Amino acid sequence: MNASPSRLKIGLVAGEHSGDTLGAGLMQALREAHPQCEFVGVGGEKMRAAGLECWEDAEALAVMGLTEVLKHLPRLLKLRRSLVERFLAAKPDVFVGIDAPDFNLGLAKRLRGRGLRTVQYVSPSVWAWREGRVKTIAKACDHVMCLLPFEPAFYEKHRVAATFVGHPLAQDIRPVSDTAVPRRALGLDPDKPVLTVLPGSRRGEISRLGSDFAEAARLTQQRVEHLQVCVPLASASGEAAFREVAGDAIRQGNFRVSVGDADDCMAAADALLLASGTATLEGLLHGKPMVVGYRVSPSTSRIVRMFNLIKLTHFSLPNLLTTEPLVPELVQDALTPESASAALRPWFGDNPARTSLLAEFEQVRIRLAVDANTRAAKVVSELAQGREE
Numbered sequence: 001m002n003a004s005p006s007r008l009k010i011g012l013v014a015g016e017h018s019g020d021t022l023g024a025g026l027m028q029a030l031r032e033a034h035p036q037c038e039f040v041g042v043g044g045e046k047m048r049a050a051g052l053e054c055w056e057d058a059e060a061l062a063v064m065g066l067t068e069v070l071k072h073l074p075r076l077l078k079l080r081r082s083l084v085e086r087f088l089a090a091k092p093d094v095f096v097g098i099d100a101p102d103f104n105l106g107l108a109k110r111l112r113g114r115g116l117r118t119v120q121y122v123s124p125s126v127w128a129w130r131e132g133r134v135k136t137i138a139k140a141c142d143h144v145m146c147l148l149p150f151e152p153a154f155y156e157k158h159r160v161a162a163t164f165v166g167h168p169l170a171q172d173i174r175p176v177s178d179t180a181v182p183r184r185a186l187g188l189d190p191d192k193p194v195l196t197v198l199p200g201s202r203r204g205e206i207s208r209l210g211s212d213f214a215e216a217a218r219l220t221q222q223r224v225e226h227l228q229v230c231v232p233l234a235s236a237s238g239e240a241a242f243r244e245v246a247g248d249a250i251r252q253g254n255f256r257v258s259v260g261d262a263d264d265c266m267a268a269a270d271a272l273l274l275a276s277g278t279a280t281l282e283g284l285l286h287g288k289p290m291v292v293g294y295r296v297s298p299s300t301s302r303i304v305r306m307f308n309l310i311k312l313t314h315f316s317l318p319n320l321l322t323t324e325p326l327v328p329e330l331v332q333d334a335l336t337p338e339s340a341s342a343a344l345r346p347w348f349g350d351n352p353a354r355t356s357l358l359a360e361f362e363q364v365r366i367r368l369a370v371d372a373n374t375r376a377a378k379v380v381s382e383l384a385q386g387r388e389e
Contacts, residue, residue, distance in 0.1 A: 009092045015098065016201065022122065023121075041055060060079060095111050118140060145379055166371065169285055196272050214255070218253040230265040232261050233262075235260075272291070275294065287358050289354055318364070
């Protein structure tokens, strides 16, 4: 029997801050179409505010890299077993796994095997590495909702139902016309240049990138006159981790280190130095030139090289969404304070390269701004009511 249009129950599991944002937008769009819709599962502050009956916080899934996952594996497996039981008891019309594919696909496979409809919101980067995971996705998911326009074609080759829904951030974020406004709001001098540094949201990322990022910012201050440096962290624990690994550079560079104001710090910036991930897309949508760094643990790096797991030559979203790579990427040993600082300096001041880059960024924003929340809600609603085409 199909679910009543207004009485849908949706199960959700979101991983981390970005998943929480996507989940909250999806929930709001679903509730507009189905006012009495219920939501249960795992999420963060935004999803709880949107009405999620929250069984566990999204931060429980915030692990990165093979070695980090192995360390937390017993806890994650116990959590997944518990969620299988709770979702089977709750009987949602659809289960939606939001990002966190290593956790959510295993959960979705078990739930689908017991008769629940399942959706993966945010495609894993199967087109980039570990392509064999598409077989797991086919077994685990009735549908994949893709944020990037080139992804459905990949799934079509593997006979997996997939829809490009766009990216909600492309609707929400626009370049500011006057950086003086966010600079004043942050207590910065509106007439002096700003570099914003984002070393990641996970402690592991911060421990691997924070020191080099901070020293790169300090070196750039020596070359760019009157440069102000902002370092917004996602949490108090992230701030503590950054201060621990970057203490000397912070003191020498007189950085503005803060928690929870990354959006304003991006809007205020002339350029960004940041970890690979969703933040690179946010930077693109803000219209900010950037340098992207990425570093995993040595053991993870050895495994990736040994098994040739990565298929792409570029890894940051700005370079994946354009025909030619636009922003510098510094990976593993190529990331040093000196290399990052050298790559950053050309982005300060008006020049043809900066102007061309920002025009490309705006074209990407237009392609992604297609009302993702509504599109995603339509996929989930139709699947819940048995009307998926």
